[in-house]
Amino acid sequence: MKHFSDYLYVQSIAKSSMKELGTFIKEGITEREIVMKAEDILRQKGVERFWYYNIGAFVHVGTRTNISESGRDYRPSEQKVGKNDIVTVDLSPEINAFWGDYARTFIVIEGSAVDEIQLQCQHNSFADEFGHGLHTEKQLRRLFKAYVEPEKTFEEVYLHMNRAIQQLGYVNLDFAGNLGHTIEFHKEERSYFERGNTRKIGEAAFFTFEPHIKHANGAYGFKREDIYYFRNGELKVL
Template sequence: MKNPVERIREKLIGADSQKAILVYSERNRRYFTEFPSDAGALLITAEEAYLLQDFRYEEAAGYSAKNCTVTGFKNFMEKLLELMEKHGVKQVYMEINKLSVAEARKFEKAFGEKGIETVLDETLDNAIKDQRMIKSPEEVKKIEAAQAITDAAFQHILPFIKEGVTERDLALEIEFFMRKNGAENVAFDLIVAAGKNGSQCHAVPSLNTVQKGDFITMDTGAMLDGYHSDMTRTVAFGKVSDEQRKVYETVLQAQLAVIDAVKPGVPCCDMDKIARDIIEKDYPGTFGHGLGHGVGFEIHEWPVFSHRDTTLCAEGMVITDEPGIYLPAQYGVRIEDMLLVTADGCRSLTKSPKELIEL
């Protein structure tokens, strides 16, 4: 598979030397060049791609940025216009979803004075979105590496779950383990919710303590080389009641049914319906969020398993499968894997066990 810069160039400008792409957002710059910085831009022409970086990042970018030529500048706009004039650019596509109105006006004015048309519609945003939905084999390996840290963290944390330990202490221990074992960061603010707090699907770890008979829901993920992982497991401290076990088994049934159904060509909304129908039968109104979302260079990407998304599953997509049941002021259960859509079905990138663990 061609590198990300080659793919977006081929899709939008081909060999047309009068067209160019300007990637201005921090996240998409890193996606195309694998270099993190909080300033600069990536200019892609038919002949060359330039990563414009100021003095703070120029040297580091020269060592590690990929798929581009690193170019320093003292005046950003002057250097950008110089490169565009060098290549005879007359039209440039920009990301409107990542630009403020003020920034868009600034670029449009500067380019217009040089006779360059600024394309401020969704052409570039949609092209990047479509490209990032389908992961390359190299991207899948990076997501799997991040998930391996997450799986290891799950095994690590189980002995720490004891009566009286706080949600916050558990979350901190998971984060410390991930960072110590190679993660550059956590993928998002980790969720650890025990007992009654488990009914809040995005609960913030607090000083609430684990008690006998509690479910503990842990939604965790690591970031490695810019790529994210996302996994949720719910475990029990002590023996659970028959009703708690039934809730857990219902969520697991829904989660596994989706794994059995995912394959290229099926609409994302159908996957949501499969899980929702199972849960609604005995627990109506307790599954209030969408089934899942794309994961990759960002923790929430495209497509989504939701009743609103009719996108067809395609080989190379990585999407979470995370049904849940939330009983207010009682407890909650969520089970989440990342699924890679394959040629004839899907493969879970998540290796942690899903049978109910009673500690």
């Protein structure tokens, strides 16, 4: 596939940077500090540009994880990570015009970021709610992979996955209602998983799936984003 190695390289930087960022996130750190640290990590790995309105890390803390906004309007806040809290991070590195796009949700319990195995060992209301949200994001990813085919349209996937979100008791928080987009060389050229987009998914070389959700009765938002592509008709994660 043309440019596959270029996209794989920049996405690998996003993934390793996210992992490194997890050791920095803890109680008392502000949203702005997380943005600055994330962008510093990306630059240390060779990233010189950020394709999403020059934002390297789109970060929200606590109940601000419910906020869905365009990068045109985003300004990181001084809100601090709490003792039991949640942080969403969306990275947008660019190298030689090739994009990475990768988002994850960090869970902070008793002041420190924990992985999913550690979270399962916790027994409090925060851990239960946070764990359920992470589980739902993974479940949506499985449903997405089971449904998506090259001949499906972006609209068909949008409708199917939004029904799945509702059936799981969650709400799509995206300000535009979409669930992902194609990877392009110019952000204005992106196609979205949205109503009315009858383009076939197989026509796109790379695309994201990035549901931004919250439980219908919950207080926090969750994000998980990866880049996908088809190889011999089979859906793969970059």
